[in-house]
Amino acid sequence: MQFPESWLRAFCNPDLTTEQLAETLTMAGLEVEELKPVAPPFTGIVVGEIKTAEQHPNADRLRVCTVDVGQAELLNIVCGAPNARVGIRVPCATVGAELPPGEDGKPFLIKVGKLRSVESQGMLCSARELKLSEDHGGLLELSADAPLGQNIREHLALDDTLFTLKLTPNLAHCLSVYGVAREVAALTGAPLLQPEFPAVAAKNADRLPVKISAPDLCGRFSGRIVRKVNPKAQTPQWMVDRLARCGQRSVTALVDISNYVMFELGRPSHIFDLDKIHGGLDVRWGQPGEQLKLLNGNTVTVDEKVGVIADDRQVESLAGIMGGDATAVSDDTVNIYAEAAFWWPKSIAGRSRRYNFSTDAGHRFERGVDASQTVEHLERITQLILDICGGEAGPMDDVQVNLPQAQPVTLRVARAAKVIGMPLTQAQCADALKRLGLPVVEGDGVLTVTPPSYRFDLTIEEDLIEEVVRMVGYNQLPTTPPLAPITAKIRTESQRSPFAVRRALAGLGYQETINFSFVEERWEKELAGNPNPIQLLNPIASQMSVMRSSLMGSLLQVLKFNLDRKASRVRVFELGRVFLRDANAVNSDTTVAGFHQPMRVAGISFGAADRLQWGRSEQGADFFDMKGDVEALLAPLQAQFEPAEHPALHPGRCARVLVNGQAIGFIGELHPQWRQGYELAQAPMLFELDLDAVLQRPVPVFAPVAKFQAVERDIAVIVAEAVTHAALLAAAQAAVTHGLLRDTLVFDIYRPKPTPKGAEAQPVAAGGLAQGEKSVALRLTLNSAEATLTESQIEASVQAVLAQLVAQCGARLRA
Incomplete structure (x- = not known):
């Protein structure tokens, strides 16, 4: 909220400097965001009157003016302004005057000069040249009674300061x-x-019928008719100046009066053209399909959740937000109807945002406006109308159907002292509340306040505590160290920190990204297979309407953002929370009933496996590159991978990640359908893992290095194509070797070439392999901690492994 200091001091003028006043307001919770002078520094500019204005002999667009600035002699000034004419009074910069600094920061000094051979003894100024506004259409015309020779700063009250307050929503009474x-x-x-x-005396008995059909929308509606007004009347300069310094431009006298009272008293109001109203007014909720053209030119469609003011034919106004174009006052208006109403804040809140605009009236009404002062404020509006526009006022109408009832609020002095953190007496608390104009009833250590009608925010004890501390001043609060012992939470050795996970992924070439937890509903249904995502009651944007249950959608959005900016290689990850429905979840300090909120880590890789280099040719990242990254991230934990399906991943190129037999996430290639939908040139690789599992880290256990030489033996077995790598290794490790088998490694796989199309299928391919079989070579590492292995021990261990492979995998030794 912006206003001039002089207007504030017209109501209350404390013995404080501008800076002290700003500090006092800020320390009371009314943060002064900016202090700005009304006009920049300049000197030597006075009120002057143009006595003559003749055409310049050597220039078509210049005039030679004689100007009276209250001195013994007239000044000869050359001026090029289109409105330079005889009789007007304008700012005149005399010789030696300093105009506001230009772009270089230096003031502009006025000297005697010549323009096209004619001497000029000063300069006539526009509002833009004085940096009072951006208007540069001509000279700044002053009132006809402006005293000649008076300093322009004094005449226009330019030695003033604009206060800009950053108010919190509970301080509506300060709007x-x-x-x-x-x-x-x-x-x-x-x-x-x-x-x-x-009260304004009624000169006629005319009334406009008003009906409130929605008491939950409007509790009070006051209005009166004023006839024979002059809509073309000039708004007084003092009102124009005050409105301009509140950031509001002058429109017409009637509109300016309504705006002026809103800034002065916080009362939004509206003025209708009476002759454009058909019948009476009905204050009600809208009906689906009704349309209204607003004063801003927009045409909106209302429904049963939007309040309106309607006449017998059509909707005329959006309740508490903006008037309609159909009943707007114009230069042809003769008779008006002025209204001031009380709208329930909940019935106005959020309605403007539905139509993508906001108004000063809606901003105030949705926070709360005094319900008890509609008649008084309308009297103020009426008197200003009569003073400026003339007219004859009718009697006041005041329809009251549902006014707010103030409920007493109790303040415990001991509780206030505890919350504020400093000793307070009952007398101090009572004095603070009474200074605010709150009625206080004192008891034994208890104060009871019945909030006045303009304090919608006082509903609970904490509200009164806040009022007390505001009056005491936040700068008066003592600096008290915490009394509770602080004990560092030590992480166990078997767990690493999330920061270590971030460093590990950064070391693998990934960059961290941070995204909103609110995502597009389509992502949840397509990428997470979640048909019932958690909906947000008040989303900040239509494409951020649900809580995410997977990080993959966010990463794909980041990938698309980078690809649209010509990035060729993208490797990013995110540590973030997901939100799942869980009937078993209960309320606690860190949980919410019905919702499970685990942390996950996810990554995406797109483009080349390595950065451009000379050592090897460029090769796109594939499933196995990301599988290696996941194994490195989990190390020293040993991860297992098994085929799986995931809504976001390729059906044949997706695996479930397991650690110690427990599933912790998925890894795979993006589903072709979503790759096509995102218009990706190649398929990215993704993984998503539970963070708690990734944080686990086995504590190292000492084991002596073997004293004896290890022995390696290679065997090749033929198995069916369906037999997996993991199954072979598991069978080998299960063989009874009495602890001699230390490691098993698959180092070669051979498959026969497929039979050419049209050729006769061979029962046995080259190398003794039938179609649908493969040859797998395994390297067995054998060792003993007791003695060097003998040939018989080695052979027995190899045969045990072969026997186990035959029994579990249907393998046979390759000839």
């Missing part, structure tokens, strides 16, 4: 200059000017 002044009076003890609202 007006008077509301901030009320806080300043409470903080400093300076007197507060209480505005008065004398």
Whole structure:
């Protein structure tokens, strides 16, 4: 919220400098985000009146003006402004004046000069040249009664400061200059000017029928008719200036008056063209399919969740947000209807965002506006209309159907002292609340407050505690060290940290990415196979409407983002939380009932296996490259891989990752369907693992180095194509070798060439292999800690392994 300091001091003028006032507000929770002067520094500029304006003899676009600045002699000034004419009063920079600094930061000094051979003894200024606005269409025209020779800074009250407050949503009562002044009076003890609202005498008996059909939308609706107004009346300069310094441009007198009272008292209002209203007004919820053209030119469609003001024919206004174009005041308006209403905050909240715009009125109403002052504020609006636009006011109508009932809130002094962290007496707490204008009933260590109608935010004890600490001042709080003992949480040796996992993946060439936990619903259904994802009640964007149950969608989005920017090789990973439905989950300090929120680590690899280099030709990363990365990440744990299926991965190129027999995740190539959907030139490789399993790290156990030479034996067996690598190794390790078999390694696989199409199938291929068989060569490492192995021990161990391979895998020794 922005406003000029002078307007604030018109209500409450404490004996504080601008900087002290800003510090006082900030330390009371009303953060002053910016202090900015109304005008930059300049000197020597006064009010002048153009007495004559003649065409320059040597230039078509210049005029030679004589200007009266209150001195004995008139000044001769050459001016090129299109509105330079006799009789207007404008800012005049006399010789020696300094204009605001330019882009180089240096002030512009006015000297006597010549323009096309004609002497110029000063300069007539536009608002842009004084850096008061961006308007450069001509000279800045002043009021006709501006005193000649008066310093322009004094005349326009330019020695003022703009305050910009960054208010939290609970401080809705400070969304007006008077509301901030009320806080300043409470903080400093300076007197507060209480505005008065004398009733305007009714000159006619005309009334407009008003009906409130939705008490849960509108609790009070006040209005009156004013006839014979002059819509073309000029808005007073003081009002234009104050609105401009609040960031609001002047529109028309009637609109300016409504905006002015909103900034002054925090009361949004609306003015209808009475002659465009058909019948009476009905305040109700919208009906599906109804349309309304707004003042901003947009046409919106309402439904039963949006409040409207309608007449007997059509919708005329979005309740509490914006008026409609059909009943807007114009230069032809003669009779108006002014209204001020109380809208329930919950009925206004979020409605503007549905239509992708926001308004000052909606911003205030959805936070809460005083329900008790609609008539008084409308009296203020009416008086301004009569003073500026003239007219005859009718009687005040005030329809009340559902006003908020204030509920007492209790403050325990001991509780306040504990929460705030400093000793407080009951008298201090009571004084702080009374200074804010809150009615306080004192008991034994207890204060009871019935919040006034403008304090929607006071509902629980903590709200009153916050008010007390605001009045005390956050800068007065003591710096108290924590009293609780701090014990470092020591990680066991059998577990590594998430940071170590990050370093390990970075060492493998991956870069970390961090993504939102909110994802597109389509990802969950396609990539995670999750038909019922966890929906967000209030998503920040339509494409971020559910909580993710897998990290793969986020990584694919990062991949697509990089590929769209011509990246040829992408290797990224993420450590993040996923969200799963789990009926067994209960509420605790770190869990939420019904939802399991495990941490996972996932990675994606796209493009070449290595960066461009001279040592070997470029080769795309494949399943086995990523399998090696996963094994390196899990080391020294031994991972096993078994064929599996996953909605995001290729049906024939996907594996489940197991550690100690427990499934911990998946690895594989992206499904061709999703590769096509993402328009990827080649298939990326992905993995996703439970982080808890990845963090496990076996504690090293000492084992002596064997004293005796190990023996290696190679055997080749023929097995069916369906027999897996893992099955062969498991069978070999299961052989009874009395501990002599130390390691088994598959080092070669041979398959016969497929039979050419059309050729007669051979029962046995070359090398004694039939179709559908393969030859697997294994290297057995044998050793003993007691003695050198004898040939008989070696042979017995090899035969035991062969026997086990025959029994479990149907193998036969290759000739």
